[in-house]
Amino acid sequence: MKISQKGLYALQAMMMLARHHDQGAIRIRDIAYEEVLPEKFLELILLELKNARLVESVRGAKGGYQLRRPPSEIHLSEIIRLIDGPLAPFGDAEQLRSLIDRDLEHRALYQVFLEVRNAAAKILEHTTLADISGENLSKPRKRPRQKKNERASVLPMVVSGNLRKGRE
Amino acid sequence: MKISQKGLYALQAMMMLARHHDQGAIRIRDIAYEEVLPEKFLELILLELKNARLVESVRGAKGGYQLRRPPSEIHLSEIIRLIDGPLAPFGDAEQLRSLIDRDLEHRALYQVFLEVRNAAAKILEHTTLADISGENLSKPRKRPRQKKNERASVLPMVVSGNLRKGRE
DNA sequence: ATAAAGCCTACTAAACGAATAGGGTTTCTG
DNA sequence: CAGAAACCCTATTCGTTTAGTAGGCTTTAT
Numbered sequence: 001m002k003i004s005q006k007g008l009y010a011l012q013a014m015m016m017l018a019r020h021h022d023q024g025a026i027r028i029r030d031i032a033y034e035e036v037l038p039e040k041f042l043e044l045i046l047l048e049l050k051n052a053r054l055v056e057s058v059r060g061a062k063g064g065y066q067l068r069r070p071p072s073e074i075h076l077s078e079i080i081r082l083i084d085g086p087l088a089p090f091g092d093a094e095q096l097r098s099l100i101d102r103d104l105e106h107r108a109l110y111q112v113f114l115e116v117r118n119a120a121a122k123i124l125e126h127t128t129l130a131d132i133s134g135e136n137l138s139k140p141r142k143r144p145r146q147k148k149n150e151r152a153s154v155l156p157m158v159v160s161g162n163l164r165k166g167r168e
Numbered sequence: 169m170k171i172s173q174k175g176l177y178a179l180q181a182m183m184m185l186a187r188h189h190d191q192g193a194i195r196i197r198d199i200a201y202e203e204v205l206p207e208k209f210l211e212l213i214l215l216e217l218k219n220a221r222l223v224e225s226v227r228g229a230k231g232g233y234q235l236r237r238p239p240s241e242i243h244l245s246e247i248i249r250l251i252d253g254p255l256a257p258f259g260d261a262e263q264l265r266s267l268i269d270r271d272l273e274h275r276a277l278y279q280v281f282l283e284v285r286n287a288a289a290k291i292l293e294h295t296t297l298a299d300i301s302g303e304n305l306s307k308p309r310k311r312p313r314q315k316k317n318e319r320a321s322v323l324p325m326v327v328s329g330n331l332r333k334g335r336e
Numbered sequence: 337a338t339a340a341a342g343c344c345t346a347c348t349a350a351a352c353g354a355a356t357a358g359g360g361t362t363t364c365t366g
Numbered sequence: 367c368a369g370a371a372a373c374c375c376t377a378t379t380c381g382t383t384t385a386g387t388a389g390g391c392t393t394t395a396t
Contacts, residue, residue, distance in 0.1 A: 341394080
């Protein structure tokens with residue numbers, strides 16, 4: 001899966017809405033300004049997010065956008081799938097399963113593709129806006145406590161020694 | 169990371185060359201025929217694989233292509249990075265690390281992207297052509313034995329109960 | 337009434353993806 | 367040594383996608 005510029009904008013906008021959750025509707029202009037996104041393009045993205053029922057709009061003067069669910073119940077996978085399509089590196093999961101069944105010659109290759117998509121899904125289907133938007137101001141009633149540097153579960157802290165091999 | 173049609177062709181061609189490893193050079197036409205790939209397009213791909221020194225060519229009549237290393241020493245990540253670029257879902261690993269350092273607002277998001285890329289890298293940097301090309305005829309001197317259904321390490325056997333949620 | 341918002345469709349320029357075309361160069365073989 | 371058989375390499379094409387921009391329409395607060 002490739003995340004496009006548009007996909008990144010969508011994620012950033014959603015993070016911003018998560019930060020300002022329970023502050024009522026936020027205007028497109030304010031989101032665009034705060035996140036430094038092209039306003040008209042953002043408008044299209046929010047429209048899409050609204051049609052997918054991830055956000056809701058308030059029309060007319062004093063209108064704007066807000067999340068339809070609490071940040072802790074919106075997974076990154078939902079946003080990414082909506083804007084950039086399936087998580088699999090090639091085709092989608094269903095297609096890969098079918099190829100694994102039918103294309104004996106390349107079965108093992110598609111199996112690897114499916115493994116990659118499952119690894120991505122595992123992460124993105126378990127990470128929510130609450131995990132990444134730095135707004136544990138709302139309901140942080142889980143786990144003992146953590147002074148600063150919250151969301152320790154999501155940030156693997158340096159991710160450890162990394163197989164680096166030239167490019168990438 | 170998104171694997172393009174071209175990337176898939178490259179992987180298929182390499183798998184084919186792996187199967188016919190130690191049989192000398194194979195003509196483009198034969199690869200194209202056996203794998204059912206557009207011949208002229210495949211030619212470009214092989215040229216690229218040659219320039220990246222993953223394969224070598226024999227020119228003139230009776231010429232063709234062959235792997236430069238044994239299949240067990242060619243990782244899928246090498247082919248994918250060459251043809252389709254970095255494994256990260258957005259930018260590349262280096263860029264993501266830099267964004268994690270510099271963009272405090274979106275730090276956690278980029279961290280998630282990096283996790284996804286690391287998960288993909290872990291799989292693709294550890295899977296070789298030998299693992300997926302079904303040619304354990306060469307040097308199968310590892311692990312006790314396995315009658316049929318070899319390469320058990322690579323095929324997670326159904327991948328277990330899968331978080332399925334509508335699309336993907 | 338009017339201004340402030342979101343709604344929605346259309347358009348565009350540039351880049352990318354997937355090929356195709358065709359002549360050039362090298363090498364085997366008779 | 368003359369073909370023919372291969373790979374070599376650059377250019378071109380055509381359709382799609384990406385990343386926007388434009389602008390009028392509708393709804394609502396004041």
